[in-house]
Amino acid sequence: MTMTPKLEWPKLEWKGVSKQFGANKVLDGLDLSVAPGRSLALMGRSGQGKSVTIKLALGLMRPDAGAVFLDGVDVTHQSESERRASFAGIGMLFQGAALFDSLSIWENVGFRLINADGVGRREARERAIEALGLVKLDADVAGLYPSELSGGMQKRVGLARAIVGQPSLLFFDEPTTGLDPVTAGTINELIRDKVTSLGCTAISITHDMHSARTIADEVAMLDAGKIVWRGTVAELDTADHPLVRAFITGRAEGLD
Amino acid sequence: MASDLPSGPLGLVAGLGRATLQGVAAIGRVGLFATRGIAAAFSPPWYPRQILAQFWEVGFLSLPVVGLTAWFTGAALALNIYSAGDRFNAETVMPQIVALGITRELGPVLAALMLAGRVASAMASEIGAMRATEQIDAMVTLSTDPRRYLIAPRLIAATVSLPLLTLLADIIGVAGGMQVSKLLIDLPPKIYILNTVDFITRWDVESGVIKSAVFGFIIGLMGCFHGDNAKGGARGVGRATTSAMVSAAVLILAADHLLTSIFVQP
Numbered sequence: 235m236t237m238t239p240k241l242e243w244p245k246l247e248w249k250g251v252s253k254q255f256g257a258n259k260v261l262d263g264l265d266l267s268v269a270p271g272r273s274l275a276l277m278g279r280s281g282q283g284k285s286v287t288i289k290l291a292l293g294l295m296r297p298d299a300g301a302v303f304l305d306g307v308d309v310t311h312q313s314e315s316e317r318r319a320s321f322a323g324i325g326m327l328f329q330g331a332a333l334f335d336s337l338s339i340w341e342n343v344g345f346r347l348i349n350a351d352g353v354g355r356r357e358a359r360e361r362a363i364e365a366l367g368l369v370k371l372d373a374d375v376a377g378l379y380p381s382e383l384s385g386g387m388q389k390r391v392g393l394a395r396a397i398v399g400q401p402s403l404l405f406f407d408e409p410t411t412g413l414d415p416v417t418a419g420t421i422n423e424l425i426r427d428k429v430t431s432l433g434c435t436a437i438s439i440t441h442d443m444h445s446a447r448t449i450a451d452e453v454a455m456l457d458a459g460k461i462v463w464r465g466t467v468a469e470l471d472t473a474d475h476p477l478v479r480a481f482i483t484g485r486a487e488g489l490d
Numbered sequence: 491m492a493s494d495l496p497s498g499p500l501g502l503v504a505g506l507g508r509a510t511l512q513g514v515a516a517i518g519r520v521g522l523f524a525t526r527g528i529a530a531a532f533s534p535p536w537y538p539r540q541i542l543a544q545f546w547e548v549g550f551l552s553l554p555v556v557g558l559t560a561w562f563t564g565a566a567l568a569l570n571i572y573s574a575g576d577r578f579n580a581e582t583v584m585p586q587i588v589a590l591g592i593t594r595e596l597g598p599v600l601a602a603l604m605l606a607g608r609v610a611s612a613m614a615s616e617i618g619a620m621r622a623t624e625q626i627d628a629m630v631t632l633s634t635d636p637r638r639y640l641i642a643p644r645l646i647a648a649t650v651s652l653p654l655l656t657l658l659a660d661i662i663g664v665a666g667g668m669q670v671s672k673l674l675i676d677l678p679p680k681i682y683i684l685n686t687v688d689f690i691t692r693w694d695v696e697s698g699v700i701k702s703a704v705f706g707f708i709i710g711l712m713g714c715f716h717g718d719n720a721k722g723g724a725r726g727v728g729r730a731t732t733s734a735m736v737s738a739a740v741l742i743l744a745a746d747h748l749l750t751s752i753f754v755q756p
Contacts, residue, residue: 292631293630332625345632346632350634
C-alpha cells in the first residue's frame with residue numbers, strides 16, 4: 235500500500251489578487267498565504283491596501299483579478315449563502331470595534347449565536363457573559379450599550395464578539411489604534427492569549443511594531459500592492475528592507 | 491467630470507448623454523436593490539424581533555403625526571367646502587366631499603408624505619451611520635445577511651404599516667370634517683356619519699389603501715437604498731437622509747398620479 239502524503243492547505247491564501255479603485259491600483263497581483271495556527275501581522279504604510287486585503291478575504295469586496303482560498307476552497311466567486319457557510323468559523327475585530335449601537339453589550343457579543351447559529355437568547359446571554367469574562371470584562375457591562383463604554387472596553391467587547399463562536403480564523407484591523415499604551419498593551423496580550431488558547435489562525439493589520447511583535451508569529455510588509463518583505467518576528471531586527479527598517483526606527487530615510 | 495467634455499454643442503450632447511446614462515444606471519441600481527429586498531422579505535431566515543421593532547418605529551410611533559395631519563386636513567377641507575360650496579349651495583354635500591377627498595387622495599398621500607419625512611429619513615440616517623461605522627460589514631462577518639436583518643424588516647413594516655395608518659387617517663380626517671360641520675352648519679354628528687357611510691363605496695377606501703401600500707414600499711425602499719449607499723462619513727449620511735426624504739416624496743406623488751390614472755379609468 236502506497237502512502238499518500240498528507241496535503242496541508244494554507245488556512246487562507248490570496249493568489250494573484252488585484253484590486254483597483256478608479257485609476258488607483260491598490261493591490262497588484264498580491265500573493266500571500268497563512269498557515270493554520272499561525273499569527274500574521276500585515277504591515278504597511280497608510281493607503282497601501284491592508285484593509286482592502288482583509289475585506290477581500292472576508293468577501294466584503296470582490297477582486298478584479300485573482301482569487302482568495304479558505305482551507306483550499308476558492309471563496310471569491312461563491313454565492314452569498316455559500317460564503318456565509320464558508321465563513322462561519324471566522325471572527326473579526328474592526329478598527330472602531332463596529333459594535334451595533336442599538337443593541338446591548340451582551341446582544342452584540344451574542345449576535346452571531348442568536349442570528350446565525352440559532353442559539354436561544356438565554357443561552358446566548360450566558361455564553362456572551364462568559365466571552366466577556368475571557369476579555370476581562372465584568373458581567374455588569376452586559377446590559378449596557380456601546381456608547382456607555384470607553385474605547386478600550388469597546389475593543390474588548392469587539393474581541394469577545396469575535397471569539398464567542400470559537401473561530402478558527404481571526405482578523406484584527408488596527409486593534410490598538412487610538413488607545414493609550416496601557417490599554418493597547420492589555421488588548422495585545424488578550425489577542426495573543428486568545429489566539430494561542432483557541433489555536434486559531436490570526437491575521438492582524440497594524441502600524442504598531444510593538445503590537446506586531448506581541449500578537450504575531452510572522453510579519454508581512456505590504457507596499458505598492460505587493461508583499462515586499464516577509465519574515466518571523468525574530469527576523470525583524472535583522473531585516474535590511476528599507477521599509478521594515480523605517481517601521482522599526484520610525485524614520486523615513488531611504489524611502490521613496 | 492465636466493473638464494473631460496468637449497466644448498460647444500458637442501459638449502452639450504456629451505453632457506446630456508452622460509447624465510442620461512447616470513440616470514439609467516441609478517434606476518437600475520434602485521431596481522436591483524428593490525428586487526433583492528423583496529427576495530429577502532420573502533425568503534428565510536426572517537428576524538421577527540427586527541420586524542416587530544420596525545412596526546413599532548414605523549407604525550406605532552407615526553400614529554400621532556398621521557392622526558394630527560388627518561384631523562387638520564379633514565377640518566380644513568370641510569372649511570373650504572363650506573366656504574366655496576356656498577357659491578352653488580353645495581354646503582350640504584360637505585360630508586360626502588370630505589369623505590371622498592380623504593379616503594381617495596388626502597389620507598393616503600398626506601400620511602405617506604408625513605412618513606417620508608419621519609421614517610425614510612430616519613432609516614437612511616440609521617443605515618448610513620451603520621455603513622459609515624462598519625457595522626454592516628461587521629454583520630456580514632457575523633454570518634448575518636444585512637438585507638434580511640436590516641432591509642427586509644423595514645420594507646415589510648413600511649409596506650404594511652402605511653395602509654393601516656391610512657385607514658386610521660381616513661377615520662380621523664372624516665372626524666375632523668364632522669367637527670367643522672357641527673360648528674358651522676350645526677349638522678349633527680350622527681347625520682354626518684350616516685351621510686358619509688351611505689355615500690362612500692368600498693372601492694373609495696380600498697383604492698386609497700392599495701395606493702398607501704405602494705407608498706409605504708417606496709418609503710422603505712428610498713430610506714434603505716440611500717442609507718445603504720451613503721458614502722463619505724457624516725456628510726454622506728446627511729446627504730443620504732435628505733435624498734431619501736426628497737426622493738420618497740417625489741416618487742410618492744408620481745406614483746399617486748400613475749395609480750389614480752389607472753384607478754379612475756372608465
